[in-house]
Amino acid sequence: MSLLEIANLGKRFGGVVAVDNCSLSVATGSITGLIGPNGSGKTTVFNLVTGFIPRDRGDVVFKAQSIAGLPPDQIYGLGIGRTFQLARIFPRLTTLENMLVPVRRAGWRALLSQRQWSHEQDRAMDMLESMDISQVAGTLGGALSYGQRKLLELAAVMMARPELVLLDEPAGGVNPVLLERIADHIRQLNAQGVTFLLVEHNMGFVMKLCDEVVVLHQGRVIASGNPRDVRANPAVLDAYLGA
Amino acid sequence: MNTVLRLPALKPAGLGLALAAALAVPLISDPGTASMAVFITMYVGLATAWNIMGGYTGYISLGHAAFFGFGAYTLGLFLVHLGIPAGYQPFLLVPVAGVLTALLAALIGWIALRTRAATFVIVTIAFMFMLQLLAENLVNLTGGGAGLGLPVPSWGGDFFAIPFYYAMLALAILGVTVSWVIRRSKFGLGLLAIRDDEDKALAVGVPTRAFKLAAFVISAALVGMIGGVYGYFITYIYPQFVVDPLIGISMVLMVFFGGLGTLSGPVLGAIVLEWSQLQFAYHFGASRLYLIFYAAVFLLVIRFLPQGVVPSIADLVARRRHGRAAGPPGPASDSAEPPTRIRPGLASP
Ligand SMILES: Nc1ncnc2c1ncn2[C@@H]1O[C@H](COP(=O)(O)OP(=O)(O)OP(=O)(O)O)[C@@H](O)[C@H]1O
Ligand SMILES: [Mg+2]
Numbered sequence A: 001m002s003l004l005e006i007a008n009l010g011k012r013f014g015g016v017v018a019v020d021n022c023s024l025s026v027a028t029g030s031i032t033g034l035i036g037p038n039g040s041g042k043t044t045v046f047n048l049v050t051g052f053i054p055r056d057r058g059d060v061v062f063k064a065q066s067i068a069g070l071p072p073d074q075i076y077g078l079g080i081g082r083t084f085q086l087a088r089i090f091p092r093l094t095t096l097e098n099m100l101v102p103v104r105r106a107g108w109r110a111l112l113s114q115r116q117w118s119h120e121q122d123r124a125m126d127m128l129e130s131m132d133i134s135q136v137a138g139t140l141g142g143a144l145s146y147g148q149r150k151l152l153e154l155a156a157v158m159m160a161r162p163e164l165v166l167l168d169e170p171a172g173g174v175n176p177v178l179l180e181r182i183a184d185h186i187r188q189l190n191a192q193g194v195t196f197l198l199v200e201h202n203m204g205f206v207m208k209l210c211d212e213v214v215v216l217h218q219g220r221v222i223a224s225g226n227p228r229d230v231r232a233n234p235a236v237l238d239a240y241l242g243a
Numbered sequence B: 001m002n003t004v005l006r007l008p009a010l011k012p013a014g015l016g017l018a019l020a021a022a023l024a025v026p027l028i029s030d031p032g033t034a035s036m037a038v039f040i041t042m043y044v045g046l047a048t049a050w051n052i053m054g055g056y057t058g059y060i061s062l063g064h065a066a067f068f069g070f071g072a073y074t075l076g077l078f079l080v081h082l083g084i085p086a087g088y089q090p091f092l093l094v095p096v097a098g099v100l101t102a103l104l105a106a107l108i109g110w111i112a113l114r115t116r117a118a119t120f121v122i123v124t125i126a127f128m129f130m131l132q133l134l135a136e137n138l139v140n141l142t143g144g145g146a147g148l149g150l151p152v153p154s155w156g157g158d159f160f161a162i163p164f165y166y167a168m169l170a171l172a173i174l175g176v177t178v179s180w181v182i183r184r185s186k187f188g189l190g191l192l193a194i195r196d197d198e199d200k201a202l203a204v205g206v207p208t209r210a211f212k213l214a215a216f217v218i219s220a221a222l223v224g225m226i227g228g229v230y231g232y233f234i235t236y237i238y239p240q241f242v243v244d245p246l247i248g249i250s251m252v253l254m255v256f257f258g259g260l261g262t263l264s265g266p267v268l269g270a271i272v273l274e275w276s277q278l279q280f281a282y283h284f285g286a287s288r289l290y291l292i293f294y295a296a297v298f299l300l301v302i303r304f305l306p307q308g309v310v311p312s313i314a315d316l317v318a319r320r321r322h323g324r325a326a327g328p329p330g331p332a333s334d335s336a337e338p339p340t341r342i343r344p345g346l347a348s349p
Helices: A042-049 A072-078 A095-100 A108-112 A115-130 A146-158 A176-191 A203-209 A227-232 A234-240 B010-028 B031-057 B065-081 B094-112 B117-137 B161-183 B186-196 B198-203 B208-234 B245-258 B264-284 B290-304 B309-322
Strands: A002-013 A016-027 A031-035 A057-062 A080-082 A164-168 A195-199 A212-217 A220-225
Touching: A002 A042, A002 A195, A016 A031, A016 A042, A016 A057, A016 A195, A016 A212, A016 A220, A031 A042, A031 A176, A031 A203, A042 A164, A042 A195, A072 A080, A072 B198, A080 A146, A095 A115, A095 A146, A095 B186, A108 B186, A115 A146, A146 A164, A146 A176, A176 A195, A176 A203, A203 A227, A212 A227, A212 A234, A220 A227, A220 A234, A227 A234, B010 B031, B010 B161, B031 B161, B031 B186, B031 B208, B031 B245, B031 B264, B065 B094, B065 B117, B065 B208, B065 B245, B094 B117, B094 B208, B117 B245, B161 B186, B161 B208, B161 B264, B186 B198, B186 B208, B198 B208, B245 B264, B245 B290, B245 B309, B264 B290, B264 B309
Parallel strands: A031 A195, A031 A212, A080 A164, A164 A195
Antiparallel strands: A002 A016, A002 A057, A212 A220
């Protein structure tokens, strides 16, 4: 069964067709990879799914309900989290405060009450511990290293217990040791039932982690299936070798 | 970030002392000082209220004088047109002025908050001048440029300013309390997240439009109530003196001076700058010479204390405590040891 279904999605920026009649599905409980050369439209697909930019056409269905046209905060509220290609955190909030920003289905009472806080803080600290960044809980986000920001962004997105998380280059710009750690975290979260759709240029990372891979080229899906088959697909090789 | 006021024992004691001193001001002062105290507490309230929007969310409104003037006119028109006699009853209408100002702010905010950054600043200024024009031209209602005369309180002489002082003090305390509650709540954290990165805040579910609008309305309602008390205090209101761009600029400058987005910064900024301005007025007459002083202060703050006084002092204290300079964060690197700039606890003023 698929958790997310993208159907005939289209988006153009002026003369550039960024996403062209793109259809793909993400199976519940899977780690699905979305790959493709630079500029093939991967980030744009993320922006369309999460409501950051309006689509020209097509539909996005999450848990059998269309979410096309909803604003980003509501989409997050429904259970779809995302990270950004260059890790984005709140620089003037501490690491712990960064963890507490995410809101999911909260009424005004909850937003002003102090009691629910302490419970949330405990959970945030546990999460930071599991990501090995609890030692910087009191540090301002702007003072974190790039790797720490990547981990914090992932940890913070998990705070509201999303069912689907879109990761835009989780391994981009991090060293091999950290890359290994990030892969472990994703695997762990996946084992707890979180579904992932991830964009990544590091093929080793994708091959190791993903159950299923979708290849995008010039905004169109040119191949999909299990990672090994996809890698051997001549159309995919052509796309990457820059036809 | 602000360690000074976090010292557990000092905080309640300091607050208690400040409160006692504030309550005692009229007992130890002559009439001149009492009316100075009205203005200073008024600006403490205004700066604190402005900070709830400008400091927490980073949306700089230069048009808050619109709400100040609207509050003054609302109260004044109620008194005049409903024939409410002077005395203490008019103070009971202050919350009504607050509610009506909140409604106006909801309308203005609904439009203005579709814009960001510089555009928002311009839109708030535009609304302020629109309101000023309305006050000038709805002559039948407001008296226009000839002004609106309010009933004059029966108490007079040396005692005149005292009730106004306590009204302003109550509103300032209300403002600081509201600001404190917000700063410590998830709502307040959402506002700070908007200040840091609005799109990222949206991505983690912060309903940014609703949050910004709520902060704007709360901020404006407080300013409107203070405007109401002010109108009654001066007893004669003119469009250009209540919807006064300089009042709007003053609150902003006070917050920048004390520390944008902090709890104690606006209070400190208002006390220091308004006191200085009143000294200027005392020594150099009612000229607007203080504007040069304001401009100089602004340039100095931007140049030497870009964060404002309170955060700068707090940083200094924190550095002393940690025994070494916690310089600005260096370039990010994966292998770097964890930074030592620790900020304990969650919400700091
Ligand atoms: N906001 C925008 N305005 C105009 N053009 C855009 C915008 N966003 C993306 N594009 C264009 O759309 C195309 C797809 O870009 P997108 O960022 O989705 O690619 P990508 O697959 O994520 O690339 P990369 O691997 O480099 O991150 C590119 O040609 C890009 O220049
Ligand atoms: Mg991209």
